[in-house]
Amino acid sequence: MHDVRVAVAFHSGYGHTARQAEAVARGAASTSGARSSLHDVTTPDGALWAALDSADAIVFGTPTYMGGGSAVFQGFAEATAPVWQERRWQGKLAAGFTNSAGTNGNKDTALSALAVFAAQHGMIWVPLGLAPGGEYSSRGSRADLNRLAGFTGAMAQSPSDLGPDQAPDGSDLRTAEHLGAQVAQAAVRFEHGRRAVAA
Ligand SMILES: Cc1cc2nc3c(=O)[nH]c(=O)nc-3n(C[C@H](O)[C@H](O)[C@H](O)COP(=O)(O)O)c2cc1C
Numbered sequence: 001m002h003d004v005r006v007a008v009a010f011h012s013g014y015g016h017t018a019r020q021a022e023a024v025a026r027g028a029a030s031t032s033g034a035r036s037s038l039h040d041v042t043t044p045d046g047a048l049w050a051a052l053d054s055a056d057a058i059v060f061g062t063p064t065y066m067g068g069g070s071a072v073f074q075g076f077a078e079a080t081a082p083v084w085q086e087r088r089w090q091g092k093l094a095a096g097f098t099n100s101a102g103t104n105g106n107k108d109t110a111l112s113a114l115a116v117f118a119a120q121h122g123m124i125w126v127p128l129g130l131a132p133g134g135e136y137s138s139r140g141s142r143a144d145l146n147r148l149a150g151f152t153g154a155m156a157q158s159p160s161d162l163g164p165d166q167a168p169d170g171s172d173l174r175t176a177e178h179l180g181a182q183v184a185q186a187a188v189r190f191e192h193g194r195r196a197v198a199a
Contacts, residue, residue, distance in 0.1 A: 001195065004187040006036040006180065007052050010061035010097075011073040015164030017063045017099045020156045023173040024059050024097060027180025033191075034184035041076035049083070057093035057126070057187040059180065060117065064100035064110040077117050084121055093190060094118035095126040095183045096153035097176055099168055101160040103148065111152040128154055129182045130175065145178060147171050154179040 006028035012018035021038055028036035037055075039048055052058055062073035069077075083089055096114030098107050115125050128151055133144025140147070148155040156172035158164070168176075 001033065001191060003033055003035045004056040004184065004191050005054060006034055006057045006059065006184050006187060007039055007055035008036060008059045008061065008180070009039045009041050009048075009052060009076070011041050011063070011070050011076065012061075013063055013065070013070060013072070016156070016158040016167055017061055017097075019164050019173065020097055020099050020154065020168055020176045021061050023176035024061065024154065024180035024183075027177030027182075028057075028059070028184040029180075030177070031181050031184035031188065033188045036180065036184070042072055044076055044079045053083075053088055055092065056191060057095070057183050058089065058118075058123070059095045059097065059183055060114045061097045061099075062110055062114065064098050064105050064107045067106035067109050069098070069110045069113050080121070087122060090122035092121075092123050093126050093183060093187050094121070094123035095128075095179055097156070097179060098153065099156035099158055099172075101158060103157055105157070107148070107150070107155050108152065111150065111155070115152055126183050126186050127151055128175070128179055130178060133171075142169075143171050145171060146175050148175075 132149035134147030
């Protein structure tokens with residue numbers, strides 16, 4: 001069986017969400033039978049569409065700006081209208097991640113928009129799949145996986161005065177790696193199932 005392909009399609013205005021995207025790609029590539037690729041969606045071109053069309057799973061990522069996805073990511077989303085029309089991503093797996101300055105910052109709204117975007121394309125959404133960490137329990141810590149207690153996708157927080165060399169922090173990047181691995185494992189299982197059904 002060929003390696004499944006997990007494409008990470010993201011925008012990052014100042015580099016923080018790009019670090020989260022790299023962590024997602026790392027997590028996907030660490031999965032046996034999977035490889036990953038990173039795609040900045042700022043300027044959609046033929047190479048981007050070819051890469052996303054050939055992927056088994058696409059993980060979408062955007063910073064949270066003004067309580068939603070960034071305008072650049074939304075521009076990319078709108079540029080997928082021909083893909084939507086032709087149902088080219090129908091049945092692929094999808095997942096999402098976002099990063100913002102606030103601990104909450106309305107990240108959930110951005111993640112929900114990514115899930116709706118994937119649903120419009122007929123994609124199958126893979127959630128983060130981690131129990132909540134951090135302050136969810138009095139014994140939790142900042143270093144926990146999923147310290148921001150998201151379920152729809154991976155969340156990260158970058159203090160507004162720290163550069164991308166310092167934020168997001170290690171636990172959020174490990175959470176992003178987990179999302180990449182979770183999607184890659186699901187894609188491997190899907191590919192095995194597809195082959196079994198076709199045989
Ligand atoms: C235009 C704009 C809007 C923002 N809106 C929010 C917001 O709604 N919630 C929040 O917590 N942070 C917000 N931020 C902070 C960013 O989410 C944060 O700086 C993030 O790390 C930027 O990621 P990036 O470096 O990948 O662009 C905003 C920043 C900008 C530039």
